[in-house]
Amino acid sequence: MTLRKKENFLDGVWSKRMNLEPLKKQTFVPNTDLNNLLGKVISVGPYYYYTLNFSEYPQVHMENKNSTISDYFNIPLEEFNLEVLMSRIHPDDINFIQKAEELSFRAAESIYAKNIFSFKNGYCFRVRDKNEEYRVIHHQAMLLEVDSKNTIIKSVNIHTDISHITNINPRTVSFFGLDDTLPTYVGLDPYKNTIFEDALLTQFTNRELEIIRFVSSGLSNKNMGEIMGISESTVSTHRKNILAKSSCNNFVELVAKLIKEGII
Numbered sequence: 003m004t005l006r007k008k009e010n011f012l013d014g015v016w017s018k019r020m021n022l023e024p025l026k027k028q029t030f031v032p033n034t035d036l037n038n039l040l041g042k043v044i045s046v047g048p049y050y051y052y053t054l055n056f057s058e059y060p061q062v063h064m065e066n067k068n069s070t071i072s073d074y075f076n077i078p079l080e081e082f083n084l085e086v087l088m089s090r091i092h093p094d095d096i097n098f099i100q101k102a103e104e105l106s107f108r109a110a111e112s113i114y115a116k117n118i119f120s121f122k123n124g125y126c127f128r129v130r131d132k133n134e135e136y137r138v139i140h141h142q143a144m145l146l147e148v149d150s151k152n153t154i155i156k157s158v159n160i161h162t163d164i165s166h167i168t169n170i171n172p173r174t175v176s177f178f179g180l181d182d183t184l185p186t187y188v189g190l191d192p193y194k195n196t197i198f199e200d201a202l203l204t205q206f207t208n209r210e211l212e213i214i215r216f217v218s219s220g221l222s223n224k225n226m227g228e229i230m231g232i233s234e235s236t237v238s239t240h241r242k243n244i245l246a247k248s249s250c251n252n253f254v255e256l257v258a259k260l261i262k263e264g265i266i
Contacts, residue, residue, distance in 0.1 A: 010088070074163070141161055
């Protein structure tokens, strides 16, 4: 399935960052596998994911669509494409999405330019589900491949329904460094020009954000310790420190708070 240029409300954003020469003639720089990247996202509700392939831009191919899309939209998987998804987005959120994507490109070209595969972006918008009701979606995206000039070739998008937590789109954008050497920016207003200069970094370290992600996925302290290469008691200490910073009573309350504030 492809999306024709005239049907894409993000074309004005994407086209500014695409090289005019055929991408297939350039050198591709592949990233890690899709399953590894999916493990870096937080999903606290019904979710679906897909990848976008820009290698034949202005045609954009939607690939690797997972089966939950059919259940969520009641649309056969083979009929679901970017055109269909965009047609189901709330009209009042379109301009915000355009601004959020512009800011994401700015982040990729400046803050994370030397670590292009080590960050993800996140923001919310509303989409019509199978019952034709608008639901708040938490969008997270990461790069899979770029060319030699850091032009996007492939990305993966994960959409989580968070309507059970909030029915309000906070209209902010967050960026997460996926290792401890990179900054994490939260609650950014994409309509401001000096966004990064004015931004406040999250109160949590990247290690703490990683633990929050694991806890929200249902992992035990022992499982987290094995994955992260630290002791179970160290995980427990991190969890206590996280709750102390947050002033929340438990992690369910914490995750809900962070989503509402646009932090995860």
